[in-house]
Amino acid sequence: MRTENPSHDPVDVRLVVGAALVDDLAAPTRLLAARRTEPTELAGGWELPGGKVDQGESPLIALHREIAEELGVEIVVGPHLPGPLPGETWPLGDRYEMLVWFAEVAGGVPEPLEDHDELRWLTRQALHEVAWLPADLSIVDAVAARLHDAPHPPTLRD
Numbered sequence: 001m002r003t004e005n006p007s008h009d010p011v012d013v014r015l016v017v018g019a020a021l022v023d024d025l026a027a028p029t030r031l032l033a034a035r036r037t038e039p040t041e042l043a044g045g046w047e048l049p050g051g052k053v054d055q056g057e058s059p060l061i062a063l064h065r066e067i068a069e070e071l072g073v074e075i076v077v078g079p080h081l082p083g084p085l086p087g088e089t090w091p092l093g094d095r096y097e098m099l100v101w102f103a104e105v106a107g108g109v110p111e112p113l114e115d116h117d118e119l120r121w122l123t124r125q126a127l128h129e130v131a132w133l134p135a136d137l138s139i140v141d142a143v144a145a146r147l148h149d150a151p152h153p154p155t156l157r158d
Contacts (some may be wrong), residue, residue, distance in 0.1 A: 015089070016064040017052030017098045019103040020143045021071075021110070023121065025078040028102070029150040030123055031143055033130050034070070034116040045133040048100065048140075049116070057101050070115060073108035077101050081142055092135040100139055102146075123150050 022028035
């Protein structure tokens with residue numbers, strides 16, 4: 001994949017995959033956020049889990065691999081979340097573009113195993129309580145539009 005930079009020199013763009021990991025694909029109420037530990041310039045920022053697509057690897061195979069490596073879980077992949085760029089990708093700076101799918105945990109319990117030190121399940125109302133990496137903000141806003149309000153716990157009057 002190639003794109004043009006402001007100096008008009010071609011720049012190789014690397015494909016990345018990400019999971020908008022939700023609690024329920026049919027009626028999502030929470031999104032999983034992961035806090036990065038590296039590289040240094042991204043440490044402490046929150047993102048959707050995922051990673052780079054290896055040469056010769058399909059994006060969906062890469063998504064399953066990355067989520068297993070980073071979180072230790074198996075996933076069921078749901079609908080693609082189309083981005084604004086050609087190919088329906090999301091821009092991640094000048095060097096990366098990301099394909100994003102909704103996904104749900106199919107086996108295991110997510111843990112921050114690689115490149116992350118904390119995970120949080122966030123409701124739509126709490127999505128902006130963490131410091132998302134700037135490149136992920138527009139993706140998070142697109143996910144928020146598809147999240148349902150979490151049901152309120154019953155009160156004594158219910």
